[in-house]
Amino acid sequence: DAGVTQSPTHLIKTRGQQVTLRCSPISGHKSVSWYQQVLGQGPQFIFQYYEKEERGRGNFPDRFSARQFPNYSSELNVNALLLGDSALYLCASSPGTGVTYEQYFGPGTRLTVT
């Protein structure tokens, strides 16, 4: 079975632009979470979605938004990009309703903002 997939792998954007990152969860998993990981730090929780509804949100500005589709795939959108948004963006899926302790992570999208 395929694991969590994310696209694109790498992305370079300019300050002020907008970006959309995509994630497909493991088949049968209905929950998707998004994380931002800056080099040398742990992943920081951004959002959790279950059944197309936002169930949890971390301490990120409103420039960050997400949605989940009927097939449980998800998109993370970041507007008005700042240099500080440069990071690895990780998507994780889990089968349950909440953010269960065992999450399956995708390979991530490396975003560079110049």
Place this chain on the structure above:
Amino acid sequence: GQSLEQPSEVTAVEGAIVQINCTYQTSGFYGLSWYQQHDGGAPTFLSYNALDGLEETGRFSSFLSRSDSYGYLLLQELQMKDSASYFCALSNFNKFYFGSGTKLNVKP
């Protein structure tokens, strides 16, 4: 809020045993998880403690003491492939909080 503290780096010799500690502050949580992340890779799940005590999974064991706000990951029979970053993480119903990670260097 939530905060988790881990040593930034630990070095050990192949075949040895190493313990990675995690202290936390939280208003409430379901359990403490541990994840491994190799350079350039995605985090992968290692172990979980919902209750106080020791959980053993092969060469890896994890411990939790809620009264001490403390947990640790124990790696036995270290192998070179265990060189990676290790993260503790708190989970409540709809949020997940990772520590800053401990980089484990295994030397021959």
